Amino acid sequence: MIDFLIVGAGPAGMSAAVEAIKHGAHPVVVDNRPEPGGNIYAYLGSNRSHRTERMHIFGPDYAKGAALLDAFLAAVAEQKITYHASTKLWQVGPQGGYAFHGPDGSQSGIAKKILLATGAQERPMPISGWTLPGVMGVGAAQILMKSGGELPKGNIVIVGAGPLPLLLTEQLHQAGRPVSAVVEPKGSSKLLAASSQLLGAAAAFKTSSKGAVLLAKRFLRRTPVWRNASGLKIIGNEQATGIQFTAEKAVDLQASIVLIHDGIIPNLNPLLAASLDTKYSQQQQTWHAQSKGAVYIAGDGAGILGVEAAVLSGRMATLDALGQSNSPRDIRKYAKLKAFRKFIDAAYPAVQTATHAEANTILCRCEMITAGDVRQAVEVHGTDPNAIKRSLRIGMGPCQGRMCAHSLADFTAAVSGVSSEDIGLQRARSPILPVSFRALSALKD
Numbered sequence: 132m133i134d135f136l137i138v139g140a141g142p143a144g145m146s147a148a149v150e151a152i153k154h155g156a157h158p159v160v161v162d163n164r165p166e167p168g169g170n171i172y173a174y175l176g177s178n179r180s181h182r183t184e185r186m187h188i189f190g191p192d193y194a195k196g197a198a199l200l201d202a203f204l205a206a207v208a209e210q211k212i213t214y215h216a217s218t219k220l221w222q223v224g225p226q227g228g229y230a231f232h233g234p235d236g237s238q239s240g241i242a243k244k245i246l247l248a249t250g251a252q253e254r255p256m257p258i259s260g261w262t263l264p265g266v267m268g269v270g271a272a273q274i275l276m277k278s279g280g281e282l283p284k285g286n287i288v289i290v291g292a293g294p295l296p297l298l299l300t301e302q303l304h305q306a307g308r309p310v311s312a313v314v315e316p317k318g319s320s321k322l323l324a325a326s327s328q329l330l331g332a333a334a335a336f337k338t339s340s341k342g343a344v345l346l347a348k349r350f351l352r353r354t355p356v357w358r359n360a361s362g363l364k365i366i367g368n369e370q371a372t373g374i375q376f377t378a379e380k381a382v383d384l385q386a387s388i389v390l391i392h393d394g395i396i397p398n399l400n401p402l403l404a405a406s407l408d409t410k411y412s413q414q415q416q417t418w419h420a421q422s423k424g425a426v427y428i429a430g431d432g433a434g435i436l437g438v439e440a441a442v443l444s445g446r447m448a449t450l451d452a453l454g455q456s457n458s459p460r461d462i463r464k465y466a467k468l469k470a471f472r473k474f475i476d477a478a479y480p481a482v483q484t485a486t487h488a489e490a491n492t493i494l495c496r497c498e499m500i501t502a503g504d505v506r507q508a509v510e511v512h513g514t515d516p517n518a519i520k521r522s523l524r525i526g527m528g529p530c531q532g533r534m535c536a537h538s539l540a541d542f543t544a545a546v547s548g549v550s551s552e553d554i555g556l557q558r559a560r561s562p563i564l565p566v567s568f569r570a571l572s573a574l575k576d
């Protein structure tokens with residue numbers, strides 16, 4: 132029997148595991164990526180050993196992950212932590228039930244405690260043309276680069292505002308692939324309006340000054356920035372070839388790579404599948420989950436607060452799970468990081484592009500369901516996302532709603548006048564990630 136199962140080897144999961152061994156526990160860690168690191172430290176191990184020329188692209192904040200990564204890998208080597216790489220958790224239940232599959236085999240059972248450190252994903256950004264080849268998330272492009280891959284040749288345009296687009300603009304410059312333009316959708320950048328939260332930003336001075344430096348670099352490099360863009364459309368037949376929008380005047384830019392971004396949201400499927408209680412955050416326009424019963428939560432899943440908070444919350448959740456108390460210092464620091472996030476969220480609110488999706492814009496990429504289809508379904512079935520799911524199969528494809536459940540809630544809210552919060556998300560069913568019959572048949576029970 133597994134006593135302590137940690138899902139996710141990002142900053143929160145690695146920190147949780149390292150803390151657990153200090154208290155005599157032997158955690159089992161599963162992560163569906165081939166290397167530990169999560170999103171911010173993705174492929175750090177490979178890059179620092181085999182692709183050292185890439186380390187400068189991702190900057191000092193990336194290299195800083197080495198201390199945590201080394202502590203984690205050392206404990207794995209000493210067999211104090213059992214770590215299954217490339218292993219996906221595909222089932223999780225509120226009483227600690229789990230099933231996962233990877234190169235080390237298939238396992239299922241009931242763990243005494245499970246910690247979901249399953250992190251974040253980019254908020255889907257359904258605009259016209261977003262399913263064309265050549266279009267991908269800003270974060271996805273960054274992970275591709277961290278994994279050793281290259282973006283295809285051609286003009287790169289970033290559509291979106293916030294910390295990640297700013298960072299990637301700089302990283303692409305360092306990689307010798309400067310972006311040809313940044314397009315900030317209307318309402319995505321409200322730096323001046325966020326001044327009321329400046330006290331929170333001052334509380335995390337180091338982090339906010341990094342943002343200011345990135346803004347200054349973008350300005351000094353004269354990267355063209357189009358602000359308040361509305362009516363965004365990615366153009367192309369077989370492949371993205373450009374982007375059109377209105378920003379005081381009609382603009383038509385050439386682009387064969389369009390990197391879209393509307394902030395990040397918790398990776399909600401595992402949290403919903405575990406029946407954790409979720410609460411809508413007006414500040415982040417998404418749902419956050421809380422630990423419940425045998426299932427604990429740490430990192431971005433509990434709210435998007437950044438890497439420092441992820442590391443801290445991994446430690447704090449482990450202490451909770453092991454029945455130990457948290458230090459007042461950690462509790463104070465976590466509160467400080469939360470205050471800083473208020474500033475970021477006010478400065479870069481989500482645009483929720485689904486709310487003004489046109490009838491032929493695809494909301495569900497797996498089943499090719501458009502906003503027009505959803506509008507009709509709402510007229511017939513009302514706003515219940517599960518009824519709409521049953522009628523259209525939206526959320527029933529291989530992604531199991533990861534790329535459409537949020538958009539469905541936001542679009543339904545826009546057409547019905549009921550809030551996204553009241554509409555809620557579809558139920559998440561197992562398998563939360565695709566699993567083969569071979570994996571199922573390999574289970575003992």
Ligand SMILES: Cc1cc2nc3c(=O)[nH]c(=O)nc-3n(C[C@H](O)[C@H](O)[C@H](O)COP(=O)(O)OP(=O)(O)OC[C@H]3O[C@@H](n4cnc5c(N)ncnc54)[C@H](O)[C@@H]3O)c2cc1C
Pocket residue numbers: 138139140141142143144161162163164168169170171172218219220221248249250251252253270271273274295298395398401429430431432436437438439441563564
């Ligand atoms: C694409 C992307 C890129 C980012 N890049 C940066 C950056 O460069 N700089 C920065 O400051 N912040 C970045 N962030 C934000 C950053 O993720 C957070 O600040 C912080 O790292 C969150 O840590 P975490 O441990 O909570 O989650 P994550 O780092 O998201 O790690 C979660 C891990 O859980 C794994 N996982 C999820 N579901 C399952 C499952 N069912 N089975 C098995 N494994 C699973 C994931 O593969 C991942 O490895 C990025 C976020 C995203 C989404």
